[in-house]
Amino acid sequence: xKLTVLAxxxxxxxxxxxxxxxxxKRMRGKLPLEIVEVRDTAELEKRLAKSTRAQVWALxxxxxxxxxxxxxxxxxxxxxHGEAGLTFLIGGxxxxxxxxxxxxxxxxxxxxxxxxxxxxRLVLIEQLYRALSIVRGEPYHRA
Numbered sequence: 600x601k602l603t604v605l606a607x608x609x610x611x612x613x614x615x616x617x618x619x620x621x622x623x624k625r626m627r628g629k630l631p632l633e634i635v636e637v638r639d640t641a642e643l644e645k646r647l648a649k650s651t652r653a654q655v656w657a658l659x660x661x662x663x664x665x666x667x668x669x670x671x672x673x674x675x676x677x678x679x680h681g682e683a684g685l686t687f688l689i690g691g692x693x694x695x696x697x698x699x700x701x702x703x704x705x706x707x708x709x710x711x712x713x714x715x716x717x718x719x720r721l722v723l724i725e726q727l728y729r730a731l732s733i734v735r736g737e738p739y740h741r742a
Contacts, residue, residue: 600630600631600677600678600681600682600683600684600685601630601631601632601633601653601683601684601685602626602630602631602632602633602684602685602686602687602727603632603633603634603635603653603684603685603686603687604632604633604634604635604686604687604689604720604723604724605635605637605643605646605647605686605687605688605689606634606635606636606637606688606689606716606720607636607637607638607639607640607642607643607689607690607691607716608636608638608691608692608716608717609636610636610717610720611717612717615717615718615720615721618721618724618725619634619720619721619724622721622724622725622727622728623724625728626727626728626731629731629735630731632724632727634720634724639691640690640691640695640696640699643688643690643695643699644699647686647688647699647702652683652684653682653683653684653685653686654677654682654684654685654686654704654705655685655686655688655702655703655704655705656685656686656687656688656703656704656705656706656707657688657695657699657700657702657703657705657706657707658687658688658689658690658695658707658708658709658719658723659694659695659700659703659706659707659708660694660708660711660713661706661708662705662706662707662708663705663706663707663708664707664708664709664710664711665707667726667729667730667733668733670726670727670729670730671729671730671731671733671734673705673730674727674730674731674734675734678734687707687723687727688703689716689719689720689723690716691716692715692716694716709722709723709726
């Protein structure tokens with residue numbers, strides 16, 4: 600199974616880019632992770648159309664909040680059921696357009712706080728790494 604993060608915008612702040620790269624590096628060899636940066640929503644839609652076999656999760660403030668353990672369970676379920684992949688959508692400064700949110704298989708909220716979309720990407724990638732660590736029984740996650 601492959602994980603893909605489709606995100607509007609480039610990471611400009613070095614510390615955010617370094618954090619994302621650190622967690623992406625930790626995932627290498629355990630589960631494929633692709634991070635795709637697009638310029639705008641139109642490009643996001645085009646890229647999404649190419650990944651038709653993957654389940655789509657939209658990061659949306661109105662979505663369901665998950666604990667790290669619940670995310671790990673969802674990841675394990677997708678792996679056990681032979682999903683081709685999971686694609687996570689992160690919009691730009693104004694979020695995702697409603698039509699893209701509607702197309703998603705799952706709507707996920709990282710919490711009630713308003714996060715800059717670049718920081719949301721870092722939190723997402725760290726939580727994916729944490730969930731994979733939980734699934735694999737590795738010591739990174741300590742409840």
